[in-house]
Amino acid sequence: MEKTRIGVYVCWCGTNIAMMVDVEAVAKEMESRQNVVLARTYKYMCSDPGQDMVIRDIKEHKLNRVVIAACSPRIHENTFRKALENAGLNPYMLQMANIREQNSWVHSDRIEATRKAKSLVAGAVSRVNHHQPLNKREVPVNPASLIIGGGISGITAALELADAGKRVYLVEKESELGGIAAMLDLTSPHFYSISDSLKTLIRRIEVHQNIKVYMDSQVKQINGYVGNFNGEIKIGNKKVKNIDFGNIVVATGLKPIKPETIENYGYGVFSEVITSLDFEQVLKKGSVLNAYGIKPKNVAIIHCVGSRNEDYKPYCSRTCCMTALKYANMIRSALPEANVYQMYADMRAYGKHCEELYADTSGKNVLFLMYDQREGMPIIEKDAIGPGVLIKFNERLSGEDIEVPAELVILMTAMESGKDAKSISQMTGTSLDANGFFIEKHPKLDPVSTTTDGVYVVGSCQSPKNIPESVSQARAATANILATIAKGYVEVEVITAEVNEDICCGCQFCIQVCPYGANNYDQRKAVSSVNEALCKGCGTCGSACPSGAISTRHFTDKQILSQIEGIMAEVGSG
Amino acid sequence: MSTRINPDFKNELTHFGKDEWNECYHCGNCTAICPLSKDGFLFPRKDLRAIQMGLQDKLDASLEPWLCYYCGECSETCPRDANPAELMMTLRRYLTSRYDKSGLAKLFYTNHIWEYVVLGLMFLAIVVAFLVFLPLKTDAALMVNESGGVMINSLVEGINAERFIGIIEYGDWTMAIVIALLLVSNIVVMFYKSVLSENGIRIPFSSYFTEAWQLVWNFATQSRFSKCDDKQYWIGHLLLMTGYTIMFILVVVFLPLFQIETVEPWWHWQRLLGYYATFGILFFLTIVTIKRLQKRDVKLKYSHPSDWIFIVMLALTTISGILVHIFRLQGMVAATYYTYVIHLAILVPMLMVEVPFSKWSHLAYRPFAIYFARLKTVAAEVEKEKSHKELVPAVGS
Amino acid sequence: MEYNPTIVSFLCNWCSYTGADLAGTSRMKYASNIRVIRVMCSGRIDPTFVLKAFTEGADGVLLCGCHPGDCHYHEGNYKCLRRFHLLQKYLDQMGVDKKRIRLEWISASEGKEFAELANEFSETIKKLGKSNIKEEMKVEDKKSPESAVHRPARMGLQSTVES
Amino acid sequence: MENEVNKSKLKLAIYWGAACGGCCVSVLDVHEHLFDIVAAADLVFWPIALDIKYKDVEAMEDNFIDITLFNGAIRNSENEHMANLLRQKSNVLVAYGSCAHLGGIPGLANMSTRESLFERVYETSESTINPEKTRPQTRVEVPEGILTLPEMYDSVLALDQVVEVDYYIPGCPPTSDRLLEVFTAIVSGSQLPPKGTVIGAQEKPLCDECERKKSENKLVKRFFRPWEIEDDGETCFIEQGLICQGPATRAGCGFRCIQGNAPCRGCYGPTSDVLDPGAKMLSAIATVIDADSPEEIAKVIETIEDPVGTFYRTSLPHALLRKKLFN
Structure with missing residues (x-):
């Protein structure tokens, strides 16, 4: 058997690590560990010269295991795996020790931080001894895609893929396509008629030979893995259709919260009080009237109804400020004499041409009144002397307690994730954040992928978004999908469970444990087997296997136990 | 509430x-x-x-x-x-x-035609009054004293010099009292609205006197303009205020000493004071006129008609006053008389309209506002001391 | 000087490890005695790991996974929860203070919560004092020096290091 | 000493440490095959059957004995002394049976201290009258001379925690068939497996042999002790809520307990890759608890009355936590 030869590299990360950790001492300590051939430090291991150093050492010193003590493996594990690969070593012969995010950045005692770094690196050294080469696997990609949700994002994604000649299954739970966008009259900040544009897009979808639309339908089950999914669609109330597809675009969007739950606004009590989507319907009819059919002299638009409020939704619903400004403009056109009030908590005009809309609108005799959610939200009461209601609150910019009469009150209601987000996230193996929105793979660098390969989340199912953002995301996801289809194959998870058939006794503990149905009982051999294509490598079955027959590649008992031994081994101080 | x-x-x-x-x-x-x-x-x-x-x-x-x-x-x-x-x-x-409870100030500001009309009517009234009741002597050419200057008080037909200066002085005092009454009533309203109407405010009686120096100091020096970076503005206001005040006092209080038949030498204190006042006013007028026309300085960029009326009236008053002085020294009898009439016909309406109702009044309201603000601060400090509680000062000073 | 314990922590890759990384990127300071071992899912945490950590000298063991319902692998964290409860009962029976092992849910966004948890658990363990498990479990070496080197394959791990 | 032994025959020793004697009996259970053994080997030491003294063993040359089957755990200084002695005198030392292998049933004494055991046995047990609280002493001087007794240790150890062991034959007791197989193999001179190997047992766990019907439906709402439930005689015990160590235990016993409708207790020990069989089984059992909330889980766990006795019945001294902590 080839002799184990380990190279240890401790990164300074400029001063990020070196300031709090004595990197030289860490490297020196590792030199004496069993099988360690060399231990070096370098300013930036992830830089090209840093990687080249590893590659050179692997070749010159015949290293066959590498430990890199640097930042979180979640950031650079792939970088260094590639470096190993470039040096002709199996990429899995690498172990990283996280001495930045979980050490130098969070501790303030240099001696302690150095001691901890030595432990963590010792753990990695101990572990890497037991690493085994793992080989990548490639599977073909089914060029068809499933799109869940027929809003503006789903429609865009469907057309992009279909126009590229790929089969698309579009599943919409309602009986009409268009989602929230279809309920809007004009867009902000440009006042385009979105319904006109949507009609064209929907017509194209309906006649497109590559798109199969399932209306009033829901996805019931999804099995498989990137490139090779299989799903069940329940159409209407009974029919179940089984389809195969290679990628999934989740575009389930969002919905407005029920403002009834926020009692101080009196929604449902006073007919003068309506939601923004109610108002869109009013606007679509062409004239601004309140529920009594009267042209209001005072129109109040209340922002952040349920948004940015710990009691309801802590996040910003993002589209309301601009929509509210749009309303002010439209009311101003329809009723030039009316008083228009914007009751806001903070005005957010972050997008292209949005600040301009704000500036423009504020010049149109619109009164902006600020309230503080923490100090108390506006309370709507019947106006004792006027025809409408009275909105009472402490106006933050003047410090005055004021009353504002209004015959029409528009609530800019918060948006929340769709109610089927939970089940779809479970079916697709994706995660939801604390607010029920889908979590993207990386919020900055990979904003439409998810941690499940082949599943993309676009549009407002991630967080409230405006139309151009949703459209961009849909196109980004489809570009990714078309790239994988063009490539023809995808690489699938190599960190999977494996069964040692010499030990497995067929007790079948592992079968039910697997959330992906990857473990099966082989009646003929009387042992369990793992379908590696389905396995995601969580390792739960390994921990449930009483006989030790199942191990999780790259996270074997031996590897983890030796990491514990390494971490707990005595280290020199200072 | x-x-x-x-x-x-x-x-x-x-x-x-x-x-x-x-x-x-x-x-x-x-x-x-x-x-x-x-x-x-x-x-x-x-x-x-x-x-x-x-x-x-x-x-x-x-x-x-x-x-x-x-x-x-x-x-x-x-x-x-x-x-x-x-x-x-x-x-x-x-x-x-x-x-201003008369409503005139509002009328003048919101509709400046009215201001022109009132100014014009008063101008005409004075001109007519002079021409009818105090016409130029037919032999006025004789009213030149030995130093060659015009004997201004003896120019009017049928009235001796003493009588004439008495009439003018009587008119001065009447005007001053009317203006003062109007202005004071306005200041009382201001005091009521800004100080007394505030709930629970208790101003220590003594502080009315101890803080009074603020009023005089600020009125005379306009010192708060000096807080601006542009010192020219303050100097302009300082020159204006001192010149204006000197002129006003000389004309109203010391008219018999000032408007005399003999021509004093140029170094005489009366003449020197007069020249200083004239220079001060002219300096100010020149600066603000240029700047208001240039519209570069932000504070002189936006001119309201009332601003221009004040400048024009003050300029006309000053110019006519200078002309009276020149004609007088030159012994030009008729010119002296007519410019004198015009001077008064401009000065009187200007003071009557501007002081209580328009632009001029800010020169009075400003020092009073500082005074009132001080009073409120003192009241707040007393209250704070009394309750040992943190109070936000009502106004800073 | 105050006793400085050693805590071994097992964090799931998707939520808790990311949460701990977030504490780092947010520069939140916390106790330095936590030694993290990354596993893909809290469902991978085998009770053997916990016992091993204790016998190697850990004073406390912290397990963290995604919040219930948020597991990247759907329900691995529930498996962890069940094992944790039975393991606690076993440890209690073995005379090990139950407080030396803790299971908490830390999401990817809960950097602050992780830092607080690390501090809080570190305090708990400091109060409990040094664990005597390693000392107590040591088998006095009654064998000859040569035989001490050799142990059956299934027992040790260092011995199986190919050297 | 001059033993009447045939140099060509194997020299076999059998010794018991802290044991019940069952292992020695298991040797006799080979019945008529005992003659074959005797034909092939000379028994040079076997306290239960032969009158050969310790001093006779001490007198043997090192490695004089070819094979020693050592059964029983190490509980006292005598056990330890003999383990060392036999190690010295034997070519091949075999840990024979659960007690020598992993500590066995006597190992459960590690849940008590020596003091509490003495107190119970010599003072508080219902059948004891000992007002003077007399306890056995390791050394007592009497007029006739000095009497000694072995010193009882505070905890029970498996054989390999005291001396180097060459092979393990697990079981409580090992089945006679397995013993014969091993013996036959040795006599026939076939290649011996690597040192440290468990012999006389299968590599696969017991379920592989077990004839009960197994399925993937392992979820359990509550656990039962055998007397609490009527076993249907054919379904996997675990699926019925009975904790059976079968999946974590080597096959080789012939699933005799299960044939007797009793769940496996794990006497054959874990498979070769398992560090702590109790923890593995504990993990597997916890995984199939059919509850998600902490309260429900705790409720199900209440039905596992004695985790140590359940999961470490025959392996406690060899577990990661090999004894209870008394603080």
């Missing part, structure tokens, strides 16, 4: 100058830059907010517009070009109209 907002109020204010109240989004830059602003004293944003929301009572009680000396830094810093400095100017005009 909550206040019902009045969105129509801002329309009323548009007649006083600035007519756009929406640009401000309350970033607070103006408050940050304003040399008068102190912690918790949201000057000048607070007044702007009161206008936007139509909090009229708040504004009527506000002294801040008078404390502001229009350095213009707020307007220069404003990211939205909301021009808060000009807003304060507008508020000063508005407040002038609110202190």
